[in-house]
Amino acid sequence: MHKVTIVGAGIAGLTAALRLLERGYHVTLYEQDNFIGGMLRSHKEHDHGDYPREHSYHMLCNWYYNFWSVAKDLGIEDNFTPREAFKFLYDGDLDNMPEMVNPGGIQDFYRNLTGGAAPPAELFLFMYSMVDLLSIPDSEDDKLDRMSFNGWLRGRPYCTDVVAKLHEKIWQTVWAIDSWQASARSYKTFLKYGNRVPVPQLWLFDGSKKETLIDPFHKKLDQFGDQFELKYRHRIREVHPNADGTRIERLVFDKVTKSPSVNPKWGIAKKDIEVDVSDENVIISITPGAMASMVTDDLYNADPDLGQLRYLEAEPMASVELYLKRKLPGIPSDVVVFMDTPYEMTFLNYSATWGLKNTFLYVTVSDFKSLLSVKPERRDENQNLILDLKNPKTAIDYILREITAKLEITEADIDLFQTSVDTNTGEELFANLTGSWEHRPEVNTKFENLFLAGTYVRNFADVSTVEGACATGLIAAEGVRQAAQREPDKGDAGKPVEVITPEFYPSQMFQALKIAWAPYAASAKAWTLADKALGINKLWPPKDFKFPESKFTPSPENLGSLFTDWLPASKWNEQTMGLGPMFWNYTEDGKPRKK
Secondary structure, eight states: OOEEEEEOOBHHHHHHHHHHHHTTOEEEEEOSSSSSBGGGOEEOOSSSOSSOEESOOOOBOTTOHHHHHHHHHHTOTTSEEEEOEEEEEOTTOTTSOOEEESTTOGGGHHHHHTSBSSOHHHHHHHHHHHHHHHTSOGGGHHHHHTSBHHHHHHTSTTOOHHHHHHHHHHHHHHHSSOTTTBBHHHHHHHHHHHHHSOSSSEEEESSOHIIIIIHHHHHHHHTTGGGEEEEOSEEEEEEEEOTTSSSEEEEEEEEESSOTTTOTTOOEEEEEEEEEOTTSEEEEOOOHHHHHHHOOHHHHHHOGGGGGGGGOOEEOOEEEEEEBSSOOTTOOSSEEEEOSOTTOEEEEEHHHHHTOSSOEEEEEESOOGGGGGSOSOOBOTTSOBOOOSSSOOSHHHHHHHHHHHHTTOOGGGBOTTTOEEEEOTTSOEEOOBTTOGGGSOOSBOSSTTEEEOSTTSOOTTOSSOHHHHHHHHHHHHHHHHHHHHTOGGGOOOOSOOOOOOOOOOOHHHHHHHHHHHHHHHHHHHHHHHHHHHHTOOOOSSOTTOOOOOOOOOOSHHHHHHHHHTTSOOOOOOTTTTTOSHHHHSBOTTSOBOOO
């Protein structure tokens, strides 16, 4: 039997493990925490609260076909709920929140122009900027990677401060990096896949990730019995090649006392646990910073390209699980962006997806760097939060001070036992900074038996996403399978591991749109200049304005018809037909299927 060792039980490692187990491999999975999931974690390893603790909500797009393929195999098709809008909260006015609906889809063009996120002319230019970026052919991607998106955008004649700030808000709130640092290539890649299947713009887990993803994944892996071993609380410390530098020979782990991802005071229970992998294949799926720390003398001398990992950067984020003792009226079920507040915060009403009586807001804090200067939180002997919002002393004090200023929440409303702050310090999100592509490693390394996986590894999705993690896990599994083909004495290597690359509209289509809309863009820019000169640059719509209705049409026939009437689009790939909640949960006329 072929054997494989996988280090890291995030979504990349779990995906690789599943596909290799299905092909008859023996898989040993090492995880530093006492739970699986990585950045998708949802666990109960804490001493306060009745519900699972999670690391951020995750927005899943229609084009995450590799993730949807795994989800289908796990039997969790009914565990997702759609969202069409991002809402923008100014001054705590929950009754009049501007919104952007399915911004990648032309069917909501008029609705977004009048959605109030910015004056109509600015919103037209915002959408025109995406058409402009998508008009650049893929052959220019390397050039785009060497310029920031903000730099590229600011150089366009139609750009305005409002347009640039709208894009900045997207980058900061979704990927925790500033648009003046972010690669224009990465943004273009994300847009081109999303533009192909734009409705709805995202899916959320319909419940805690523990119930909807982690437990089903664990159950699936356990079905393979002795073929699968999971070793918790094993933190990798060293990777050693053999004498001639062709294979990885040894891995060295430390057994830790607590999960390092969620326990700052974790310790080492046992050091120097050596694992001989000279006769196995190895997939390492850990954060880029952790992988870079593995590249010491012997590993670097055997493969100097791994030294490029030192150039990759990651960003800290935090999240606050804000439980209230009552139901807060007027909270929508869409993602809400706090405007005009520090820390670049958004929130999602988890009460709606978790089915809770009282309000539970999951708040992400994308700009957390300055708050690293203070302690995350304080608790008393009963594990209740100690808050001081008037004279903040901890990170959660500063965050909740801003939130309570925007929402009708008092300190007395807060459930001090359940509410908590979670940071990803030490496990930061990979940042797609300008020029990062050339330093990112491939899945296959110089070593015959070593494969890398994770969002920082080169993959078609490019930006740090669940799909990118899944894709690299699959590519690594296929690399292991191909290596196993060279060892037929150990058994059948199994059928190829499928990796689905999403389709996208050709750049020529956007080039045509760019030319056709250029006069309107010029007019819109002139309008914004006139508004600014006359001092009438106000937000739309008026308070009594009614948003036009948008029909939810998820079927490929309806989505594709927007363009195929005048442009022969590529046929929908048979691999992707039937994959994803847009197919599982909705009929072709956009109505939910009866469960």
